[in-house]
Amino acid sequence: MMYKNKQFYLRARPDGVVTDKAVTQREQIIESLEDGEMLIENQFISIDPAIRGWMSDEPSYMSPIEIGSVIRSSTVGKVVESRHQDYQIGDMVYGLSGWETFSVSNGFFMNKIPENSPYPVNYYLSVMGAVGLTAYFAITDRSGLKPGETLLMSAAAGAVGSIGGQIAKLMGCRVVGLAGSEEKCNWVKHLGFDDVINYKETTDMTAAIEKACPEGVDVYFDNVGGEILDAALLNLNSHARVLFCGSIASYNATEPVPGPYNWWQILARSAEVRGFLVSDYLDRFPEAALTIGEWVDAGKIEFKEDVVKGFDNCVTAFNRLFDGSNNGKMLIQV
Incomplete structure (x- = not known):
């Protein structure tokens, strides 16, 4: 050979x-x-x-x-x-x-x-691979999300965010997304999110989240970190969960990244921060892929x-x- x-x-x-x-x-x-x-x-x-x-x-x-x-x-x-x-x-x-x-x-x-x-x-590299499996286990297990609660999803038009938000909707939750263009916001709305915020056109992110989540945020799914995380922290409910899945805003940083400045809200709201790695669920990959496939077949999950x-x-x-x-x-x- x-x-x-x-x-x-x-x-x-x-x-x-x-x-x-x-x-x-x-x-x-x-x-x-x-x-x-x-x-x-x-x-x-x-x-x-x-x-x-x-x-x-x-x-x-x-x-x-x-x-x-x-x-x-x-x-x-x-x-x-x-x-x-x-x-x-x-x-x-x-x-x-x-x-x-x-x-x-x-x-x-x-x-x-x-x-x-x-x-x-x-x-098997997207909806039924690590992306879909990340969304599945993060939402259904690690987040502790319950029907009727509010999920705030960062990078909502992205691979993980778009699938995770749809799974939360299937669970009976209110889901608000954050995206960075009109096209992406329209896609998120098409997926059935209850509301979406264009963070690139928002001058006061804290106020925008408060308006879109009038009953507060029970789970913030963090894919980005940075200023959006700081704004989300000021809108957490008591005993909320911050699911830390990524921090894309700082990946290309050439200097130390400050903050989050509002980290004290974790104490003030008796909130939890939960790190998430899909590799922790390796033995359950087949069952999740099967479920996701059924949702795709039934038209309950869309992805790009x-x-x-x-x-x-x-x-x-x-x-x-x-x-x-x-x-x-x-x-x-x-």
């Missing part, structure tokens, strides 16, 4: 927006596999904000990407060679690999797509994918996550 593999690797820690000085492309030749390994030809690559954190050397829930190593990411692809007893040539798989055209895997954090799956394989064709566009697509120009779950079609 001999395969030419194209990769994007970490050449240096990025300072601000990722450029080709930090993330560079190279080629390698894959000639053989060890026992217990398989070779996957990647078809789709997931482009996620969390990858920016992995590029830094700050402590996190996953170790930093080492200098010289391929950019870590989720992928879906076909097994083309195998010396792994649980995987055969032709199996379709999804899981943690990287920005590369081929991946050698020992099966860690890798799952098979059922042979009889009626869904396109890219769904922003598919960019061409492996060479990984970095360009990645940076679109931070300027707000993406429109749904960002994927690279290799």
Whole structure:
């Protein structure tokens, strides 16, 4: 066997927006596999904000990407060679690999797509993959959300936010979203959110949230951090929960990020802050994917994918996550 593999690797820690000085492309030749390994030809690559954190050397829930190593990411692809007893040539798989055209895997954090799956394989990186599973477990379990409560969803037009808000509506909750353009706000309204705030056109975010959530916020789903988090803290109900899922507003920061300035509201409202990692629910992924698939089939869940064709566009697509120009779950079609 001999395969030419194209990769994007970490050449240096990025300072601000990722450029080709930090993330560079190279080629390698894959000639053989060890026992217990398989070779996957990647078809789709997931482009996620969390990858920016992995590029830094700050402590996190996953170790930093080492200098010289391929950019870590989720992928879906076909097994083309195998010396792994649980995987055969032709199996379709999804899981943690990287920005590369081929991946050698020992099966860690890798799952098979059922042979009889009626869904396109890219769904396993979006609505039925980490994005949909994050929304599902965060809303149905970690948030403690109850019917009749109010959920404030940041990045509501994004991949996680849009699905999470719809799940909360299915649970009988009032859901208010935050989005950054008229087009995105219209999409959020189409999904059935009770209200939506265009944060880019709002001069007083605290007042805007108070107006949209007249009975206060029971759960704030935080994907962004920054000023929006500060405004949300001033609108929390007693015993509210702040679900910390991401902080995209600070991922490209070149200086220490101050705040949140209103953090004292956690004490004043007897509120809780709950960190969330979808990997904590790994053993329950199949049940959640099945439920989400049923909702999609029944038309209860809608979602968007922003598919960019061409492996060479990984970095360009990645940076679109931070300027707000993406429109749904960002994927690279290799």
